[in-house]
Amino acid sequence: MSDIAASHSHGHDFTSTSTGIEHKKMVMWAFLASDCMFFGTLISTHLIYRKIHPFAGIDPVGLFSIELTTFSTFILLMSSFFMALAVSAMHKGEIRSFRKMILGVIVFGMIFLGCQVYEFYEFVHVGHMTLSNSIMGSTFYVLTGTHGTHVAIGVVWLFSMLVYSYTGKMTLDHALDVEVAGLYWHFVDIVWLVIFPAVYLVEYIGKTY
Amino acid sequence: MSSENASHYIDLEPEHERFFVFINLALFMAATTGLELVIIFVPFPTALVFAAIVVLSVVKFLGVITWFMHLIYDKVFCTVLFMIGLVIAICTVAALLALFDNPDRIIQLDELQGVSMTPMDSWSIGLG
């Protein structure tokens, strides 16, 4: 106990912390708790405005393409799966496998972003819903846009890790960093798991077609 | 779970087992998403559909945090930390939605027709 604890402030990630949880992991979970409040208030704004102005000049059912959104939800879920495998590979020290999995996450993340961009384009030019011409436009684009920005930051982060893995400096010691990036990515996924029903699916319930 | 120091004597068996857990979970997620898509088009009562969507979403949410995010494999304090944020966020969202529950207090959009607002040109205060 004493020898490890005496050097517990070294750069090495010894699990000699008071709780046994590494600092970086704990800080990421605390940050994600904070991000719950962040997305919670943003989602509240959207839901409140949908509740009080349900007929705001925009017909969501006519506007949304639920097939596309379901597809992009599926894509994001699969990216989460690859992320879990990437973390697992890193823990086993299999750098090559890690690279493949991370590339999978990045590609699927970019497909998701591509779907979002396409969706926004359609909504603006075909559906005529912009940021400023309706209340729903404001809340929808800011909410999904913020989520998309989180995804984009994640993609950049993971891409940096992929590049770093080719420098030869990536070792098992970095498994924690990958796991922390994984936590962020999974969180972005679960936020979408809340947005998808709360913003998209809920508009379809009880509507005639 | 696995210690980071020296990396020589890690037990890799649990990590291999997790691979199958992850695959199963991913398949379950895909199926659940498809189910959600189908349910909203089925002519069940609205409340039932709504409840089903909520339940399925919660199940998917819990699946990701428990297994993909390793909460079940890690120390319980990680779960505690996250739950503090999640619970407070959920309660805040619920309270906010309840606070906006009174339609009489909201001006409807069609009542705003013909109303215009002008910016104040100067800071004129009516005292003295």
Place this chain on the structure above:
Amino acid sequence: MSTVIAEPVFDRKQLPPAKSDLGVPRPDRFSPFLDWLTTVDHKKIGIMYGFSALLWFLVGGLEALLIRIQLAAPQNAFISAQTYNQMFTMHGTTMVFLAIMPFNAAFFNYLIPLQVGARDVAFPRLNAFSLWAFTAGGIIINASWLFQWAQIFNWFGFNDYLQSITTHTDVAISTGWFGYAPITGALYSGIGTNFWIFGLQILGVASIAASLNFLVTIINMRAPGVTMMRLPVFTWMALVTSFLIILAFPAITIALAELMFDRYFGTNFFNVLSGGQPILWQHLFWIFGHPEVYILILPAFGIISEVLPTFSRKPLFGYAIVVFSGAAIGFLGFAVWSHHMFTTGLGKVANAAFALLTMAIAVPTGVKIFNWIGTLWGGRIRFSVSMVFACGFIWMFMLGGLSGIMHAAVPADHQQQDTYFIVAHFHYVLIGGSVLGMFTGIYYWFPKMSGRLLSEKLGYLVAALVIGGFNITFFPMHYLGLIGMPRRTHTYLPGFGWETWNFVCTIGALILGLGIFIFVVDLLYSMFKGRPSGGDPWNARTLEWSIPNPPPMYNFDRIPIVTCRDPYWEHKYGSSEHRLQYEQADGHGIHMPSQSWWPLTAGMGMLIGGLSMALHVPVGGIIGLAILVVSIFLWAFENPGGYHLKPVVTPERPETPTPTPARTY
């Protein structure tokens, strides 16, 4: 980690030059000026927070004096209505975000590692980043004054530029510290609101980053034997405050982002004509704002809980209950926000629910007060200056709490809302609470940080002037509020009976100002010429007093092993099994984190970006963002590095460390 770490040295100047993985020289051995700019040492960062907070406190105080001079007589024309609006807005924003919060951050930074027995916080570079981001935010908010003068005098054609982008001439922030929509919308306010938005967003980032750091440090870096229930109460309150910050700030982040989108991109979040609801701003702001006031006061509770036992020479009464009450206050603090909105027409059910919860939150607060009194009861009290301020705190904060509980009753609040009664309440809890707590902490821990004592005689004078002046200023405001004087009005007509008491309030404010002025003079003098304090001037109880004043850079020669609460007291006077033991040294010196350029450059990026966006110069915004992003990448890839220090061995501090010798009383 493949960096070669240098051989241990006594002084960083003796280190050989080292480069990070990026090939950039590490700033571990540079001049004093660069040393402070690139430091990751929590003590230096705490001191910089403290001096910044003091500076902004004086700025906010000046704004307050200008307000009081304007209000001293009816129909006064000392400052215009617009300037008055700017004064109370800037006074509130500065005092809350740039004075009290950073004072608390200064104490957290300095003391948390010392109280848990660690050498630094969990993420030293992130700590430095918080400091520089806070500095950027403070500069952005106060730059609005500078640009207002530029507008008035048309420096460099600024007024012409301004007229090309807005019809409004207000540049310093003038919309109230809580910035209610729709006045903060582009239709009704000028670019001052932009400074407010970007300044506060950056301050939010700084606060959240710092709190994440403290949270991990407190939970994860405790020395052996320091269980959670052996932590000093100050550290516990720091933990609860950190949780409050990370959970409350997201609400204002979103509110400010929505407002920014409204102003810059024409969204409709608060645009009434398109269905936006300005009341949503109030909700989002107060979801943040109410936990914010607990963020302001809980650290003061922690400070008082350290000082009272020390100067009563007995342990804190009911430690577990005090800790639990603090956590309960933190948790309940999220459930009461709409008590700031009782007069907005929320409806009976909402009003009743929030009123009940607000009354409930008075219970744990009252419990703490009883426990503090229980601490004093039967003690051998020594009325040092710190103790005088601490006792003043108990009394003044209680008065603020009493007026607070009066607002909790909705019908009463209908009369009190937006009157000076509310102003009286929050100044009693903020000055009587946070500021007196801050003075308590400064007089108590100044010897720790500098090795010198503040002047005791002047200290008693400061206490008299501050507590006396503050009461003369704010007690009459209870009466003024109850007879109907509204807030935020730049002047008033004679004949309402407000004249005399307003004049009295102004005199009180000048007395308070005098007290603070004397304090600042004493502080600056004592830093250099104060009486040396020795190791343990107060005969204190907690771990931070077991090391020299000021502490060496590495804090502890060897990490202590703790066996009980109040470990230093028990070491001095307790049984032999409670003597402080120390871990074995591992022979290759004490590992210290390397200093870094990137937190500073990241802060600079935020400053450039924030100012540019406020002034509607998007190019600058992009440049600032780019500097921030590049800094983060360089930070991520530079490798934390590190070097080793040898503990300083002197006859008084031989190889086997013993805590600094106590003063005997």
